[in-house]
Amino acid sequence: MGIDTPATRNLFPVEDSIAELGxxxxxxxxxxxxxxxxxxDSPSPSHYLGKGKLHELGDLVLAEEATVVFFDxxxxxxxxxxxxxALKVKVLDRxxxxxxxxxxxxxxxxxxxxxxxxxxxxxxxxxxxQWSHLERLGGGIGTRGPGETQLETDRRLIRTRIERLxxxxxxxxxxxxLHRRRRAVRGVPVVALVGYTNAGKxxxxxxxxxxxxxxxxxxxxxLDPTTRRIKLPSQREVLLTDTVGFIQKLPTHLVAxxxxxxxxxxxxxxxxxxxxxxxxxxx
Ligand SMILES: Nc1nc2c(ncn2[C@@H]2O[C@H](COP(=O)(O)OP(=O)(O)OP(=O)(O)O)[C@@H](O)[C@H]2O)c(=O)[nH]1
Ligand SMILES: [Mg+2]
Numbered sequence: 051m052g053i054d055t056p057a058t059r060n061l062f063p064v065e066d067s068i069a070e071l072g073x074x075x076x077x078x079x080x081x082x083x084x085x086x087x088x089x090x091d092s093p094s095p096s097h098y099l100g101k102g103k104l105h106e107l108g109d110l111v112l113a114e115e116a117t118v119v120f121f122d123x124x125x126x127x128x129x130x131x132x133x134x135x136a137l138k139v140k141v142l143d144r145x146x147x148x149x150x151x152x153x154x155x156x157x158x159x160x161x162x163x164x165x166x167x168x169x170x171x172x173x174x175x176x177x178x179x180q181w182s183h184l185e186r187l188g189g190g191i192g193t194r195g196p197g198e199t200q201l202e203t204d205r206r207l208i209r210t211r212i213e214r215l216x217x218x219x220x221x222x223x224x225x226x227x228l229h230r231r232r233r234a235v236r237g238v239p240v241v242a243l244v245g246y247t248n249a250g251k252x253x254x255x256x257x258x259x260x261x262x263x264x265x266x267x268x269x270x271x272x273l274d275p276t277t278r279r280i281k282l283p284s285q286r287e288v289l290l291t292d293t294v295g296f297i298q299k300l301p302t303h304l305v306a307x308x309x310x311x312x313x314x315x316x317x318x319x320x321x322x323x324x325x326x327x328x329x330x331x332x333x
Contacts (some may be wrong), residue, residue: 051085051086051087051098051099051107051119051120051121051122052064052067052068052071052085052086052087052088052121052122052123053087053088053089053090053093053098053099053122053123054087054088054089054090055089055090055091055092055093056091057092062298062299064087064122065087066298067122067298067299068085068087068122070297070298071120071122071144071147072085073269074120074144074147074148074151074269075120075147077151077268077269077270078147078150078151078154080118080120083114083116084110084114084116086103086106086107086110088100088103093123093129094129095126095128095129096128096129096132097129097132097133097136098121098123098125098129098133104133104136104137107119107137108136108137111137111138111139116139117139117140118139118140118141118142119133119137119139119140119141119142120142120143120144120147121133121141121142121143121144122143122144122299123143123144123299124143124144124145124299124301125141125143127175127176130143130176144299144301145172145301145303145304146172148270148297148300148301148304149165149168149169149172149301149303149304151269151270152165152168152270152273152304153165153166153169155270155271155273156273156274157273157274158274159222160219160222160274160311161273161274161311163215163218163219163222164219164304164307164308164311165273165307166211166215167212167215167216167219167303167307168301168303168304168306168307168308170208170211170212170215171212171303171306171307172301172303173208174205174208174209174212177201177204177205177208219307219309223309223313226313226314227313230314230317233289238279238287238288238289239288239289239319239320240277240288240289240291240314240317240318240319240320241288241289241290241291241318241319241320241321241322242291242293242314242315242318242320242321242322243255243290243291243292243293243322243324244293244296244315244321244322244323244324245295245296245323245324245325245326246295246296246297246325246326246329247269247270247271247294247295247296247297248267248268248269248271248295248326249295249324249325249326249329250265250324250326251272251292251293251295251324252264252265252271252272252292253265254324255276255278255290255292258280258290259278259279259280259290261276261278263276263292269295269297270294270295270297272292272293272294272295273294274294274311275291275292275293275294275311275314276291276292277289277290277291277292278290291314291318293311293314293315294308294311
């Protein structure tokens with residue numbers, strides 16, 4: 051489900067955006083049975099889409115026996131709650147979907163820390179009615195202070211966890227910057243491969259470095275940066291870094307959480323932009 055608003059029309063048309071949402075959903079394991087879009091001046095604060103469209107969507111959910119509806123933007127906690135109440139199925143927004151894919155893909159400790167931080171920050175304002183998500187946190191029993199409700203306790207636990215994750219990530223960041231400084235001293239230039247997700251960055255790294263990084267026709271196959279030393283035809287050595295791909299409407303929590311990874315880019319000597327030439331908007 052997506053909406054077509056004047057604010058996004060020229061930047062990222064709803065057809066492209068909804069196609070990408072479908073690709074994200076498929077990557078996460080869903081099967082698409084239908085899509086609905088609506089032209090609106092701006093999203094409705096209560097339900098994101100209009101009343102009539104909501105009915106149409108509800109009918110489609112019933113007819114197709116859908117179990118989840120994906121929304122193409124980040125929903126406010128209120129919109130999400132209202133939509134779940136109206137549609138009586140699970141409602142996931144673009145952010146939750148991307149977070150879910152990232153959570154499955156994170157392979158290194160740093161990647162996992164970054165994803166967990168983003169998940170907790172997304173979850174915090176949406177806590178009411180999301181009890182099932184909290185089971186993983188565990189350890190809640192017996193730590194509740196006097197007079198606190200379960201919700202307050204959960205919020206406190208999550209805030210504590212967020213602080214902890216930020217500290218751990220800070221340590222990772224310091225370690226990385228030391229690493230980079232050492233590389234700089236040795237004078238080996240860094241070339242970073244950047245570009246849209248699924249554009250072919252890892253394939254290019256593999257070809258140039260004779261490496262075996264995972265490549266797949268799925269979005270976000272790569273989350274953690276990989277660096278390989280290669281020799282150019284001129285015999286000059288450079289470090290080639292493969293990075294996480296970009297996507298439209300990237301959740302702000304993820305941008306912040308992936309700062310450590312993105313810092314690699316800021317300090318590269320050359321950014322090599324990889325573009326999928328078969329993409330409609332490649333030119
Ligand atoms: N036909 C064709 N397919 C390619 C080319 N380069 C990559 N692919 C395919 O495109 C898909 C995505 O390639 P990846 O290298 O995983 O892309 P990526 O940019 O690393 O993607 P993420 O890590 O998911 O962001 C894979 O199925 C590749 O086999 C190419 O030059 N031609
Ligand atoms: Mg890749």
